[in-house]
Amino acid sequence: MAAPAIALNRFGLGARPDEPLAGDPKRWLLGQLGRFEPRPAALRSVPSRAEVAADLTGYMTAGRMGRRKGARMQADGAQQAAAQPAMPSRKEARQELVRDIHGQYRLMNSARLVSAMTTTTPFVERLVHFWANHFAVSADRLPTVGLAGLLEFEAIRPNVLGRFGDMLLAVEQHPAMLIYLDQAQSIGPNSQAGQRARQRGNNRGLNENLAREILELHTLGVNGGYTQADVTEFARALTGWTVSGVQRTRVSRYVRDAGPGSYSFADAVHEPGARRIVGRSYAQPGEQQARAILSDLATHPSTARFLATKLTRHFAGDEPPPAMVDRLARAYLSSGGDLPTVYRAIIDSPEAWAERPAKFKTPWEWTVSSMRALGERQVRPGLGSQLLKQLGQPTWQPGSPAGWADTAASWTGPDAMLRRVDAVQRLASGAGSQVDPRAIAERVLPGVLSAATRTAIERAESPQQGLALLLVSPEFMRR
Amino acid sequence: MSSERRALAADSLAGAKLDNFFTLHAQLKETAKLYSAREALFVHATALPTRRRSHFDAQNLLETGGRKPYQHNDGWMNRLLTLLPRQEGQALALAPAIPMILRGSHAVSSFAPSALPTASDDLLMRVSALYQQDPQLHAVWSRAIATRAQAGDLADGRLNAGAMGQLAAKLLVGGDGARIALIESNHWDTHAGQRTSIATRLRHFDNMVVALKKGLGPVWANTLVIAATEFGRTVAPNGTGGTDHGTGGAAMLFGGAVEGGKVIADWPGLGPSALYEGRDLKPTIDLDGLIASALAQHYGLDPRQTMRVLFPDSSGQPFGKTLIRA
Numbered sequence: 001m002a003a004p005a006i007a008l009n010r011f012g013l014g015a016r017p018d019e020p021l022a023g024d025p026k027r028w029l030l031g032q033l034g035r036f037e038p039r040p041a042a043l044r045s046v047p048s049r050a051e052v053a054a055d056l057t058g059y060m061t062a063g064r065m066g067r068r069k070g071a072r073m074q075a076d077g078a079q080q081a082a083a084q085p086a087m088p089s090r091k092e093a094r095q096e097l098v099r100d101i102h103g104q105y106r107l108m109n110s111a112r113l114v115s116a117m118t119t120t121t122p123f124v125e126r127l128v129h130f131w132a133n134h135f136a137v138s139a140d141r142l143p144t145v146g147l148a149g150l151l152e153f154e155a156i157r158p159n160v161l162g163r164f165g166d167m168l169l170a171v172e173q174h175p176a177m178l179i180y181l182d183q184a185q186s187i188g189p190n191s192q193a194g195q196r197a198r199q200r201g202n203n204r205g206l207n208e209n210l211a212r213e214i215l216e217l218h219t220l221g222v223n224g225g226y227t228q229a230d231v232t233e234f235a236r237a238l239t240g241w242t243v244s245g246v247q248r249t250r251v252s253r254y255v256r257d258a259g260p261g262s263y264s265f266a267d268a269v270h271e272p273g274a275r276r277i278v279g280r281s282y283a284q285p286g287e288q289q290a291r292a293i294l295s296d297l298a299t300h301p302s303t304a305r306f307l308a309t310k311l312t313r314h315f316a317g318d319e320p321p322p323a324m325v326d327r328l329a330r331a332y333l334s335s336g337g338d339l340p341t342v343y344r345a346i347i348d349s350p351e352a353w354a355e356r357p358a359k360f361k362t363p364w365e366w367t368v369s370s371m372r373a374l375g376e377r378q379v380r381p382g383l384g385s386q387l388l389k390q391l392g393q394p395t396w397q398p399g400s401p402a403g404w405a406d407t408a409a410s411w412t413g414p415d416a417m418l419r420r421v422d423a424v425q426r427l428a429s430g431a432g433s434q435v436d437p438r439a440i441a442e443r444v445l446p447g448v449l450s451a452a453t454r455t456a457i458e459r460a461e462s463p464q465q466g467l468a469l470l471l472v473s474p475e476f477m478r479r
Numbered sequence: 480m481s482s483e484r485r486a487l488a489a490d491s492l493a494g495a496k497l498d499n500f501f502t503l504h505a506q507l508k509e510t511a512k513l514y515s516a517r518e519a520l521f522v523h524a525t526a527l528p529t530r531r532r533s534h535f536d537a538q539n540l541l542e543t544g545g546r547k548p549y550q551h552n553d554g555w556m557n558r559l560l561t562l563l564p565r566q567e568g569q570a571l572a573l574a575p576a577i578p579m580i581l582r583g584s585h586a587v588s589s590f591a592p593s594a595l596p597t598a599s600d601d602l603l604m605r606v607s608a609l610y611q612q613d614p615q616l617h618a619v620w621s622r623a624i625a626t627r628a629q630a631g632d633l634a635d636g637r638l639n640a641g642a643m644g645q646l647a648a649k650l651l652v653g654g655d656g657a658r659i660a661l662i663e664s665n666h667w668d669t670h671a672g673q674r675t676s677i678a679t680r681l682r683h684f685d686n687m688v689v690a691l692k693k694g695l696g697p698v699w700a701n702t703l704v705i706a707a708t709e710f711g712r713t714v715a716p717n718g719t720g721g722t723d724h725g726t727g728g729a730a731m732l733f734g735g736a737v738e739g740g741k742v743i744a745d746w747p748g749l750g751p752s753a754l755y756e757g758r759d760l761k762p763t764i765d766l767d768g769l770i771a772s773a774l775a776q777h778y779g780l781d782p783r784q785t786m787r788v789l790f791p792d793s794s795g796q797p798f799g800k801t802l803i804r805a
Contacts, residue, residue: 140666182670185719205718209670212724216533222548228532228756249719390595392575399665402535412615413576413589414623421606422595456609465602472606474613 001355002447009479010315010358011347012122014369015444019120029347032121033340038157042115046153047104052146053175053261055104056246059097059142062090101146105139106385108149109395113384116368118377124160127343129364130314131156132396134307135171135218136403137180139396143247147176147261148396164307164337165298172214172294173263175243181210181401185249188239188271193254202250206271211235213401219297221306226278233275237282237290240270304332310406311342316351317358318407324351357478360408363391365479366420370427370471373444387427391419421472428468437466448475487674487716497521501742506681509689513733517740518692520732520802522769524744526710526762528795530755532724534668537709542580544767546792555770555789556661557583562780562788571626571657573647581661588622588657590630590650592642597627629653640664640683641690648694662687667708671719688733700735703777703803707731707766713758714749727760730769736777738804765795769802776803 001009007025008015015021021028119125132152139148155174159167171177178184186207187194194205211234215226242251245260254268265287274283280296282289297303308328312320331345332338346352361369367387371379388394392411398404405411437457441449453473460466470476494503495511501523503511513519529546531537536548544555557580560568572581572589581587598606603624610616629650647660664684669676684706692699711728727747732739745763747753755761767790775785775797782797 182719182721185671187718207670207717207719207721208723212533216535222533222536386594390593392591400534409579409582410576412619413572413574414619414626415575415589415591415593417616417619418623418627419575419593419595421602422593422598425598425602426596450612452609452612456605460605461601465605468602469605469609473609474616477616 001357003353005446005448006353006355008122008444008446009369010352011126013116013119013126013365014122014372014479015446016372017375017440017443020443021446026347029123030344032123033161033343036121036124036161038160039153040115040119042118043111043153043157046108046111046149047146049150049154049175049261050259052101052104052150053246053259055097055101055146056143057260059094059101060246060248062093062097098142101142104146105149105396106382108153109385109388110379110381110383112149112152112395113368113371113379114377117371117379123343127339128152128156128160130311131160131167133398133403133406134310135167135177136398136401137176137396138399138401140399143179144176147174147179150174151176152396161340162338163298164303164332164339165295167339168218168294168298169291171218172210172290173241175246175261175263177210178241178243178263179247181213182207183210183238184242184247185251186210186235186239187251187269188236190272191239191270192268193251193266194269194271197250206232206235206239208232208235211238214294214297217401217403219294219306220278220300220302221309224300224302224306230277233277234290234293236271236273237275237277237293240266240268240287241290242266242269298337299333301329301333304329304337308332308342311346312349312351313406315346315358316349316354318409321351324349357475359479360412361477361479362404362406362411363388363393363416363420364395364404366471366477367391367423369444369476369479370424373440373471373476374427374431374467375440376430387423391423392416420477421468424468424471428464428471431464431467435463435467437463437470440467441470444470445475450475484714484716487720487722490674490678497742500746501744504678504681506678507685509685510731510733513688513692514740518733518735518737520737520739521742522730522732522744522764523742524727524747524760524762525730525764525766525769526727527766528793530726530762532710532726534709534724537724539579541707541709541766542578544790544793550792553583554578554580556580556659557585557587558788559774559785560585560587560659562785563778567658567778569657570659570661571650572661572663573643573650574661574663578661578663586618586622588626590623590626592630592646626650626656629656639686641686644687644690645694648691652695652698669712669721670717670723671721673716673721692733702734703736703773704733705730705770705773706733707770711760714754714760715758725759726755727762730766732773732802736803738801743800764798765793767793768795768798772798772800773802776801 003025004021007029008021011029116125137144137148137151139145151174155170159170187205189205208231212231216222220226242255242264244255244258244262244264251269254266255264258264267286270286274281277293282292284292308325309320311328312324316324328342328345331342335341441457456469457466460469491504492502494505494507496502510519527540529540539548542554543551545551560570570581570587572578574589575591577589610620647662650656651660667680695702707730708728711725712722713725717723747761747763771786771789772782775782786797
């Protein structure tokens with residue numbers, strides 16, 4: 001692979017035939033760091049936090065009213081028949097809200113795809129996807145279906161060119177993360193709320209899910225030098241970090257209303273006292289305690305190494321070259337976690353410019369690069385979410401806080417290949433008959449096209465089939 | 480047991496009585512019938528010898544059979560294939576991608592139903608030609624085409640757990656198809672609202688097992704199914720009506736080949752001092768030794784050699800008890 005093709009495909013999201021790369025590939029990549037738009041046109045009309053939260057609040061309220069009515073009916077059997085007609089409307093109201101929330105998910109899904117298809121800063125856009133996967137939230141349960149996309153738009157995009165510590169804080173205070181990893185309902189056993197629950201005989205309290213995943217997946221990494229005791233201590237420090245207005249939990253009554261779906265710190269839920277985590281003591285009061293811990297975690301050498309390894313794997317291959325990992329970790333530590341400094345170190349790493357394709361594209365990368373190669377700027381509503389689900393990588397639904405794997409072995413199963421070929425027939429069939437697949441092939445894979453692929457495209461029975469063969473060719477499957 | 484744990488476990492006390500100590504969850508209705516027919520065997524308080532509470536570490540250990548996460552690049556099920564006669568050593572993952580446990584030097588296949596309209600035969604043929612020169616894609620593609628042909632009408636659509644069992648059975652009974660199948664089952668990570676979510680998962684699991692039995696027909700008599708997980712849950716409920724990552728848990732064996740109708744456990748108890756690190760069910764049986772023994776007995780292999788190949792770094796021993804009918 002020649003340098004322009006590497007810049008377009010390995011660093012970028014695939015070439016658009018209507019936007020050829022002019023000039024020096026490295027300069028093109030560096031220039032993107034100054035031009036990136038956190039909120040491009042494609043994302044301006046996605047549902048807002050307020051709209052998503054309003055639906056969740058509506059769902060919660062409809063549920064409560066439905067349940068109360070049900071309870072009263074049980075107590076008063078004689079009136080049951082008379083009260084019945086009101087019930088279906090509650091149920092319908094909830095079903096309507098569920099449909100609405102899934103509709104919001106699909107809109108955000110399409111917007112993300114269109115943003116990736118049309119961006120003129122595809123290197124930075126790729127990094128947004130990288131960090132969104134690093135801080136994965138899975139839209140598997142109702143509250144996260146609408147909120148998962150917002151985490152990427154609100155916490156990742158504005159911070160992708162900032163400090164990692166700022167992104168970390170924005171993510172851990174985002175309602176999607178607080179709800180997904182059960183933090184929003186965790187109670188300090190000795191907090192006011194915890195003590196009151198105990199007096200009533202409820203032994204309710206700590207949930208260590210978020211604390212564990214921050215250490216294991218977001219910062220230090222699994223071998224980053226922390227213990228089970230650190231996890232529990234950190235979980236205590238995080239108590240009180242919650243969300244107002246969209247969930248009814250045992251924490252709700254202690255939460256100051258910061259507006260539905262907003263982060264809120266509930267002091268009455270916070271475990272009092274100083275904490276000791278990964279060898280340091282934290283005596284800060286309330287919310288400041290976990291903030292201070294996150295701030296230290298962000299600049300810890302284990303975090304630098306963990307993030308450097310993941311970034312190296314993303315750009316230089318499934319087996320990350322150690323020299324590049326060291327270089328990125330140094331850039332990270334010396335700059336205090338300044339992400340553009342790390343990105344510049346990636347661009348300057350010869351390992352990332354090795355001629356052999358470094359990576360097998362994930363279904364997401366393959367879909368985005370296909371749409372870009374086809375010159376598309378719009379998608380049919382729902383196409384993005386349908387297609388990616390069938391290809392095995394539904395957006396914001398990795399099913400686990402570890403996110404999607406970034407290695408070829410996860411994406412090269414026989415079935416996965418078959419699905420790409422099924423999908424490509426549909427994608428390419430939308431192209432007009434005026435397109436010349438031979439010309440498009442030379443533009444999107446400059447200097448890369450093999451003789452076998454060129455021949456297959458030339459011999460195709462139609463321009464659409466020629467495009468289909470280009471998009472599933474070995475060169476296009478890899479980057 | 481605290482009263483809160485009792486509330487969480489209410490459904491587990493309401494199912495079939497297995498012996499004078501253990502009961503089955505109420506949703507495992509078909510599983511209970513298999514137990515009565517001596518085609519189900521349960522092992523309790525078992526875990527891998529390396530204790531990890533990270534899903535990703537523990538899953539990696541369960542799949543690679545190593546002592547340290549990410550130390551091996553292949554899965555123990557792939558290594559098992561090297562011990563079996565060619566005919567027996569063909570495996571398939573019912574998933575779009577091949578999970579770690581089946582990855583390795585021995586070629587395996589994968590298949591999952593698709594809702595996409597299938598590509599034309601002409602396009603499939605041209606893609607075959609296009610991949611001739613690419614060894615990686617050529618190998619993968621050839622297996623893909625063969626498996627799709629075998630799945631037939633079950634190739635389309637989204638499948639529920641029952642249909643997944645049916646599909647697995649269909650892919651296993653064909654003459655020269657796979658003889659070993661892997662089904663992944665997710666969403667058992669019940670940190671909150673465990674009582675409802677575990678009931679749903681178990682009902683689906685129950686459907687899958689019975690569909691597998693039905694679909695396999697006479698082959699069921701010679702079949703071994705192993706159900707295992709990377710770790711159990713904490714004994715005490717957490718603050719959110721669920722449980723956190725624990726250590727000891729249960730494993731299940733099904734099939735006509737199984738010497739079933741019993742629960743094997745060296746029960747450590749649930750008192751505070753009996754718990755592992757004061758929070759988890761203490762494991763008293765090594766899961767790797769159990770798996771190695773079940774497979775060795777099933778395939779007539781030497782248990783020690785099986786243990787060495789599947790779990791090369793394990794300090795554990797093959798499990799001594801009879802698990803498979805002679």
